[in-house]
Amino acid sequence: MEQYRTHGKILRGLGGLYDIRLISQEYHATLRGEKDGEDLSETSPLGGKVVSCRARGVFRYHKEKPLIGDEVCVSYTDASFTSSVEDVIPDANGTGVVVSSILPRRSALIRPPMANLDMLFVTMACASPEPIPQMADKLLCIAEYHHIAPVVLLTKCELDPSRAEELRGIYEKSGFPVFLLSERGAEGADAVQAYLREHLLRGQTAAFAGASGVGKSTLLNALFPELQLETSAVSEKTERGRHTTRCVTLYPVSSDADCPYLADTPGFSALDFEQFDFFGKEDLPHTMREFAPYLGQCRYTNCSHTKERAADCAVVRAVEAGEIPRSRHESFLALYEVLKNKNSWDKK
Numbered sequence: 001m002e003q004y005r006t007h008g009k010i011l012r013g014l015g016g017l018y019d020i021r022l023i024s025q026e027y028h029a030t031l032r033g034e035k036d037g038e039d040l041s042e043t044s045p046l047g048g049k050v051v052s053c054r055a056r057g058v059f060r061y062h063k064e065k066p067l068i069g070d071e072v073c074v075s076y077t078d079a080s081f082t083s084s085v086e087d088v089i090p091d092a093n094g095t096g097v098v099v100s101s102i103l104p105r106r107s108a109l110i111r112p113p114m115a116n117l118d119m120l121f122v123t124m125a126c127a128s129p130e131p132i133p134q135m136a137d138k139l140l141c142i143a144e145y146h147h148i149a150p151v152v153l154l155t156k157c158e159l160d161p162s163r164a165e166e167l168r169g170i171y172e173k174s175g176f177p178v179f180l181l182s183e184r185g186a187e188g189a190d191a192v193q194a195y196l197r198e199h200l201l202r203g204q205t206a207a208f209a210g211a212s213g214v215g216k217s218t219l220l221n222a223l224f225p226e227l228q229l230e231t232s233a234v235s236e237k238t239e240r241g242r243h244t245t246r247c248v249t250l251y252p253v254s255s256d257a258d259c260p261y262l263a264d265t266p267g268f269s270a271l272d273f274e275q276f277d278f279f280g281k282e283d284l285p286h287t288m289r290e291f292a293p294y295l296g297q298c299r300y301t302n303c304s305h306t307k308e309r310a311a312d313c314a315v316v317r318a319v320e321a322g323e324i325p326r327s328r329h330e331s332f333l334a335l336y337e338v339l340k341n342k343n344s345w346d347k348k
């Protein structure tokens with residue numbers, strides 16, 4: 001039986017079943033042994049199709065858990081697909097679609113649990129739930145650390161326009177693209193759409209992340225009404241989100257095999273925030289993009305840019321001069337403290 005190979009991207013995983021979208025333009029057919037070395041590339045008729053695979057084979061032996069956004073090598077046979085490719089669950093008895101390997105990752109995050117992200121929309125509501133700049137700043141640092149392009153999204157701006165302007169000022173000053181959304185995306189979604197068109201390239205992935213209830217799924221619905229994602233009102237009592245989105249899912253933005261993807265992710269709670277993946281405290285200053293002009297300018301090379309005197313620390317001086325937003329430096333101090341403690345714990 002002819003064996004084919006192609007590439008796919010994991011869109012979602014639920015109960016041990018992974019949806020994989022075949023993305024490769026080319027595939028290879030090999031008649032076992034006989035045609036080795038011969039170039040049999042053709043355009044895959046399956047590009048853009050979604051197949052479901054059980055987490056068997058390579059997943060079982062792989063130490064790392066497959067992540068949403070992983071690119072995988074997929075092999076299949078003629079018999080793998082019945083009339084409708086969309087509803088195949090073809091893993092039975094060697095005739096099915098088999099994931100033979102997970103391709104090397106460009107990046108992997110713990111929160112949101114995703115591989116190969118290219119752009120991260122750090123989403124924060126101006127009110128309901130109350131914005132937590134430190135959570136946004138931590139996400140921004142993580143994106144920078146992994147070379148994922150960060151974008152700041154401020155939602156529910158109509159609920160507190162002055163807070164919206166204040167936050168816009170902070171993040172624009174720090175050098176991030178910032179988008180303001182009001183009325184469930186009725187205002188502002190166009191600008192996000194235009195930004196995505198211009199900056200998210202073929203095959204790339206952008207994710208929306210932030211606290212529960214900030215309106216990530218709502219915005220995705222505004223951008224792509226056909227998605228009809230579930231949303232729900234924040235709790236009246238606690239003003240917190242209800243954790244409506246339960247798992248990370250990638251949505252292809254068109255039917256092209258190599259189109260970009262957008263990801264909806266489950267909202268964070270304050271507790272999740274503690275368990276974020278992180279890195280060494282020495283790396284932290286380099287993940288604050290507005291610190292860049294000042295690094296290397298401090299009096300002492302081992303300056304931590306935390307409690308030093310302004311006379312000695314170029315970063316502290318820039319904060320006092322209003323060049324670096326104070327709230328960003330406050331987040332830096334808090335994150336530095338977390339990393340310092342984490343590192344001393346690691347050494348024990």
Ligand SMILES: Nc1nc2c(ncn2[C@@H]2O[C@H](COP(=O)(O)OP(=O)(O)OP(=O)(O)O)[C@@H](O)[C@H]2O)c(=O)[nH]1
Nearest residue numbers: 184213214215216217218231232233243244245267
């Ligand atoms: N007033 C106002 N409400 C909004 C806006 N955007 C979203 N909402 C509401 O906020 C609530 C939460 O929205 P969701 O889209 O479910 O939030 P989410 O970020 O996806 O939440 P999780 O899935 O729990 O992470 C819903 O009731 C939305 O209608 C907005 O711009 N203005």
Ligand SMILES: [Mg+2]
Nearest residue numbers: 216217244245
């Ligand atoms: Mg949601």
Ligand SMILES: [Zn+2]
Nearest residue numbers: 298303305313
């Ligand atoms: Zn310094």
